[in-house]
Amino acid sequence: MNSNDKPLGRDEMTNLCLILLTSLTASTGGHIRVTDFCRKFGISSSQFERVFELLQSIADERTGARIAIVRDEDRVSLMGNAGAIEPVRLTAPEALALNQALERCNLDNRVRERIAAALAPITHEATGKRLLSGDALFGGFYPAVAEAIAYGVRLRMKYRAASEDAPCERIIDPGYIEVAGDAAYLVAWNVVKGGQRSYRLDRIDSVELTEDSVIDHPFVRLSAAESLQKHGNTAKMRWSTQEAFDASTWAGIDRDSAKRNDDGTVEANVSYTSTPWLFDQVLAAGGELIIEAPDELRAALITYAR
Numbered sequence: 001m002n003s004n005d006k007p008l009g010r011d012e013m014t015n016l017c018l019i020l021l022t023s024l025t026a027s028t029g030g031h032i033r034v035t036d037f038c039r040k041f042g043i044s045s046s047q048f049e050r051v052f053e054l055l056q057s058i059a060d061e062r063t064g065a066r067i068a069i070v071r072d073e074d075r076v077s078l079m080g081n082a083g084a085i086e087p088v089r090l091t092a093p094e095a096l097a098l099n100q101a102l103e104r105c106n107l108d109n110r111v112r113e114r115i116a117a118a119l120a121p122i123t124h125e126a127t128g129k130r131l132l133s134g135d136a137l138f139g140g141f142y143p144a145v146a147e148a149i150a151y152g153v154r155l156r157m158k159y160r161a162a163s164e165d166a167p168c169e170r171i172i173d174p175g176y177i178e179v180a181g182d183a184a185y186l187v188a189w190n191v192v193k194g195g196q197r198s199y200r201l202d203r204i205d206s207v208e209l210t211e212d213s214v215i216d217h218p219f220v221r222l223s224a225a226e227s228l229q230k231h232g233n234t235a236k237m238r239w240s241t242q243e244a245f246d247a248s249t250w251a252g253i254d255r256d257s258a259k260r261n262d263d264g265t266v267e268a269n270v271s272y273t274s275t276p277w278l279f280d281q282v283l284a285a286g287g288e289l290i291i292e293a294p295d296e297l298r299a300a301l302i303t304y305a306r
Contacts, residue, residue, distance in 0.1 A: 016041065016051045024069065024078040032075035042303055052076065138184050138202035143188055144209065149174045154191070154212040158205040162274035167205035170197075173214035176221075177201070183251075185227065189217040197225040198222060200273075221263075226251040228271035235278065236292040239266045244288045250281075267292060279304045 008016070019041065023032050040049050055069060070077050106146075146296040148155050155174055172188040177183075185198045196219060228251060239245040243265040245258065252271035259267050272278045279301050282289050291298050 006045075006301075008050065013204075014056055016043070017055050020051060020076075021078075022053060029077075031075055032088070034071070034074050034076055037076075040072075057195040060083075062226075075264060078303075088099070098213060113214050118275040139204050140174060140205040141204050142184075142201060143200070144207045145177070145204075148207075148209055149176065152214045154210045154214050155188070156208040156210055158207075159199055160202075160203050162204060166267060170199075170212075172197070175217070175219045178281075185224075187219065189219070196222075197221070225251045225254070225271070228273060229254070232271045233275075235270050235272065235294070235297055237270045238292050240264075242266055248281075275300065276304070 013132065020032075022035065024030055027276065034048055039046060043051075052071060145155070147153070153174075153192070155168050155172050159170050162168040171191040172186075173191060175187045175189065177184060177186055184201045186201055186204075187196065187198050189195070190197045196217070196221055232252065239248070241264055242260060245268070250270065254269040254271065257269045261267065269280070275297075278291075282291060282301060283305060291301055
């Protein structure tokens with residue numbers, strides 16, 4: 001057997017498939033010469049044939065569309081857009097999540113550095129504190145949740161709501177993930193309760209992909225503020241100055257209800273799902289923020305502060 005005809009390893013096959021797709025996408029007219037490709041990358045015609053056959057067998061995981069490449073003697077052409085390699089522009093939350101996943105993957109250091117360098121511009125555009133928060137923002141189960149969303153798989157999840165002392169099981173059909181303020185939320189359909197719910201990713205205790213597929217649900221794309229207003233509690237808050245109010249960027253602040261008083265203080269309603277979180281914001285403000293109502297919440301803050 002010719003040394004150039006030896007079987008290619010899995011990583012070599014994968015790498016050559018990507019190189020071939022990239023070459024076809026970048027070429028004028030979407031075609032290349034087989035002999036040129038083999039000479040450039042040091043492979044034989046039979047090895048190229050195995051790469052070519054593997055590439056022909058690849059299908060899109062969601063649409064089922066196969067990469068359409070054809071060979072006419074020494075010429076290989078890419079037909080249509082199913083196999084085109086195009087730049088992917090990630091949102092800030094997606095880039096942060098990918099950075100988090102990279103930390104868990106056993107990747108070659110050079111590959112990790114290249115990906116990190118590509119992500120650097122968008123991660124630095126993300127809000128500063130979230131950039132380093134990692135699991136504090138996305139929790140420990142983002143990869144499994146993202147996989148379930150991509151493949152349309154129903155989830156069995158243990159989740160601890162702010163009002164619960166321990167995680168409880170939910171059966172959900174995942175919809176989408178959104179980031180608002182200092183938290184990331186999984187918007188999903190609670191199968192048992194028959195309604196749309198938002199779950200903070202950092203409160204998920206465990207996730208299990210079931211053998212069932214999701215079904216179509218009438219998801220309503222609520223903003224984080226709308227979700228908090230729908231599912232949370234409301235408190236009337238007072239800030240000492242307009243500057244202190246403007247510095248508060250929580251999603252639950254109802255800015256339409258904000259009222260500036262003659263003494264310069266600002267009052268507004270705040271929707272929240274975690275009472276301890278709200279108390280921590282008040283205590284951290286050092287007197288610049290107080291709870292106006294309800295009275296029982298004010299009393300609970302005094303007990304909490306002790």
